[in-house]
Amino acid sequence: DIVMTQTPLSSLVTLGQSASISCKSSQSLVHSDGNTYLSWIQQRPGQPPRLLISKISKRVSGVPDRFSGSGAGTDFTLKISRVEAEDVGIYYCMQATHLGTFGPGTKLEI
């Protein structure tokens, strides 16, 4: 089974500053179809999860361009520029190349 790890597990940031979350998988997430099914999911307090980014770097419609994803193979990063109060929550990376696995989550606080 694929194991997803995230660092840090908790991040305290100042409004307007940047935050970065690393996600590593125990195996390459490149699918046989050539895509890499690595997504980033946000869960604000008391709310259902919400997809932010799919296939490493494709922002979902309506997601601010302050959110960006990068990486390849087994190493991925979510960067949040100019952090705003509404960004508070838990961020999960998630792979769907080999069935499905979520990372442990990173709690973003301001």
Add this chain to the structure above:
Amino acid sequence: QVQLVQSGSELKKPGASVRVSCEASGYTFTDYAVNWVRQAPGQGLEWMGWIDTNTGNPTYGQGFTGRFVFSLDTSVSTAYLRISSLKAEDTAVYYCALGMFDYWGQGTLVTVSS
């Protein structure tokens, strides 16, 4: 617009069964698979598996075989999660999520307590 509406909270005794529904609207139901995700109190997200809405074929994640069953009623664009022989550790919020997790239901809290 795409919507996934889940059934309401449930309180069950250990050993009982529960069925959670996820009614889809705003798109062609068979165009996307439905995933199920569990979130225990204060814990992270856990992928339970998915069901192919074209064939009805389910795929279960590790730890979700046996007591967990995914099913469909395409005539009403609804996916179901049934959990049997409930245990206290099944207490969680259960989410359905569409396709590659593009859309999520609001979640259903299942509480198992005597």
